[in-house]
């Protein structure tokens with residue numbers, strides 16, 4: 326099957342899917358009869374290019390090709406995956422499924438973004454129900470990992486497994502829903518909160534802003550890192566979940582909630598909510614809010630990554646899978662030509678590395694160069710086991726030159742030379758590039774140390790030998806421009 330996806334319907338969700346696939350190297354064909362669809366996709370792509378590449382610590386593959394065929398048949402022919410994201414009307418979805426299935430190959434995956442319909446409902450009237458399933462994402466699709474995968478008993482289980490693998494490769498967290506129920510899992514939960522929120526506004530208990538504060542200042546923060554059950558388990562104290570259930574279970578029968586009673590969405594309620602929501606936005610446009618949302622989400626997911634937790638752990642697993650494709654050697658034996666500088670880092674600039682000047686802030690240069698030095702250490706044999714055994718390197722001197730600006734989402738590559746090594750020292754030169762542009766250089770002196778005495782110690786034979794291989798092979802190269810330069814030297 327090809328790495329070509331057809332996106333049918335490019336609204337909020339279809340455009341998000343287009344960005345997720347394209348930035349993961351897929352060729353993307355978009356079909357949407359709305360003349361403004363191309364513009365919308367370009368805007369969402371611009372936002373995704375700023376945020377998604379820097380979500381993890383490893384570069385994404387090169388972008389695929391984007392096209393906008395005029396006919397649905399042109400869009401789907403030969404595609405390995407078709408993602409339907411047209412409005413939530415079953416007769417329209419059936420029409421699209423029929424048009425798509427008349428042109429696609431048997432093994433192609435036909436996934437629907439539907440928030441509420443079941444796979445069985447989508448499959449009715451289809452001659453090939455086996456290739457249809459639900460892949461329900463969350464907005465913004467290019468950043469949020471969750472995708473609910475719902476198959477019916479008529480969906481081919483192998484096709485469902487392939488779909489799960491593909492979504493995982495896209496850096497997502499596919500949640501396989503065990504049973505077909507309207508609105509799957511997450512929207513069932515969201516609807517319950519939404520219903521109560523509508524009642525609170527209708528009854529004049531709280532404004533839209535107050536309700537949103539009640540979420541984002543408290544349990545919303547908790548939910549980003551632990552779910553409902555894990556959070557309540559902790560709330561049960563040492564008695565855990567059983568104690569929690571005994572204490573708060575009875576409250577469910579008190580009038581704490583409206584249960585399933587739904588407020589009438591009459592003109593007054595719509596006008597009240599719309600007016601409060603406008604006031605809450607305080608003049609910020611949808612684009613402003615989307616930008617802020619993306620910054621916040623990137624920060625949250627990356628913070629969770631530092632803990633190896635939740636959505637951050639999903640991102641780390643995606644990074645692991647991408648490592649070999651990013652061209653950074655994992656072991657010394659992977660260095661194909663020691664006579665050329667070694668690629669020690671290949672990633673993109675994350676949104677949270679950008680400062681008030683709109684470019685990568687100065688401490689992140691050292692962060693990236695530090696990561697590159699860590700990779701060099703690992704390559705020569707100073708890995709975590711080596712450190713645990715009591716030896717490591719300390720950086721004792723650094724000199725960074727900032728030569729060119731770089732902005733969010735841009736690819737970063739660090740090429741490393743070992744200028745000299747021996748005794749207890751290693752003299753390293755890094756060049757940071759984005760494409761062909763030299764962004765910065767860093768020169769470091771590192772001392773090999775005994776972690777028990779905290780004093781310098783001679784290099785062990787393996788490290789000395791590998792460093793000598795690099796130094797000797799690279800000695801033929803011209804000395805790097807700027808080597809040993811000091812502040813104040815003529816430029």
Ligand SMILES: NC(=O)C1=CN([C@@H]2O[C@H](COP(=O)(O)OP(=O)(O)OC[C@H]3O[C@@H](n4cnc5c(N)ncnc54)[C@H](O)[C@@H]3O)[C@@H](O)[C@H]2O)C=CC1
Nearest residue numbers: 334335336337338339357359410411412413438439440462
């Ligand atoms: N908006 C949301 O928060 C989420 C929506 N979904 C689901 O995604 C699907 C799409 O929803 P949205 O993107 O919000 O809708 P939307 O209204 O933003 O976009 C729908 C797009 O489909 C296009 N379209 C209409 N008829 C078409 C046709 N015959 N062929 C091709 N394109 C056509 C429209 O021009 C429009 O660009 C729905 O099934 C919805 O339930 C899923 C997750 C979240």
Ligand SMILES: C[N+](C)(C)CC(=O)CC(=O)[O-]
Nearest residue numbers: 439440462463464512515
């Ligand atoms: C409102 N909605 C039901 C379309 C929401 C979703 O389906 C998921 C989301 O992104 O919140």
